[in-house]
Amino acid sequence: MTTSPNPFWNDKMKHLFYLYDVDGDGSITPKDFEILANKLSSLVGQEDEQRREDYANARKTLCQEIMRADANQDGKVTLEEWLDFHKHLADELHKPDTNPEILEQLSQRINTTFNMLDLNHDGYIARDEWVKTCQFFGVDQTTAEKSFQQLSKEDKLEEDRAKHLFFEYLKSDDPNHISNCCLCFL
Numbered sequence: 001m002t003t004s005p006n007p008f009w010n011d012k013m014k015h016l017f018y019l020y021d022v023d024g025d026g027s028i029t030p031k032d033f034e035i036l037a038n039k040l041s042s043l044v045g046q047e048d049e050q051r052r053e054d055y056a057n058a059r060k061t062l063c064q065e066i067m068r069a070d071a072n073q074d075g076k077v078t079l080e081e082w083l084d085f086h087k088h089l090a091d092e093l094h095k096p097d098t099n100p101e102i103l104e105q106l107s108q109r110i111n112t113t114f115n116m117l118d119l120n121h122d123g124y125i126a127r128d129e130w131v132k133t134c135q136f137f138g139v140d141q142t143t144a145e146k147s148f149q150q151l152s153k154e155d156k157l158e159e160d161r162a163k164h165l166f167f168e169y170l171k172s173d174d175p176n177h178i179s180n181c182c183l184c185f186l
């Protein structure tokens, strides 16, 4: 059963759509991921061959996961397809018996995002990695630092915690929920 989306949730997902539509042509395509991954990889050392390769792989995985939203399979995810897709995911996450296949897909997605944010690849997102990434997505430094303080423990954001926050972020209708404290959470 699909309920009509809450306005806060709808705005949040729209915002996320526009973050992914990097070239601003009104739809999400594999080209957007290429641009995004190239830009993000400039945050890590360019001389690091291994990390560049990781980024290329992460981009492919993330792109595959997100292109699932392309309902009519024309190679573009429109805003409407994006909202429908995430509404379906949010509805699934609200169920006590979430479809395990969907959980698996979402885990893939958060793992990939996490690995991209974990710039030095030590298994944690550190404050500076978080702040850098937030700034990259247009969030000011003060907001980014404040959100990190709320999200992290002992100045680190662990993978499990990040995954949990991501699930909450996808389904939460509550503007005051901690997962919503920073809209740039992918």
Ligand SMILES: [Ca+2]
Pocket: 020, 021, 022, 023, 024, 025, 026, 027, 028, 029, 032
């Ligand atoms: Ca685009």
Ligand SMILES: [Ca+2]
Pocket: 070, 071, 072, 073, 074, 075, 076, 077, 078, 081
């Ligand atoms: Ca489409």
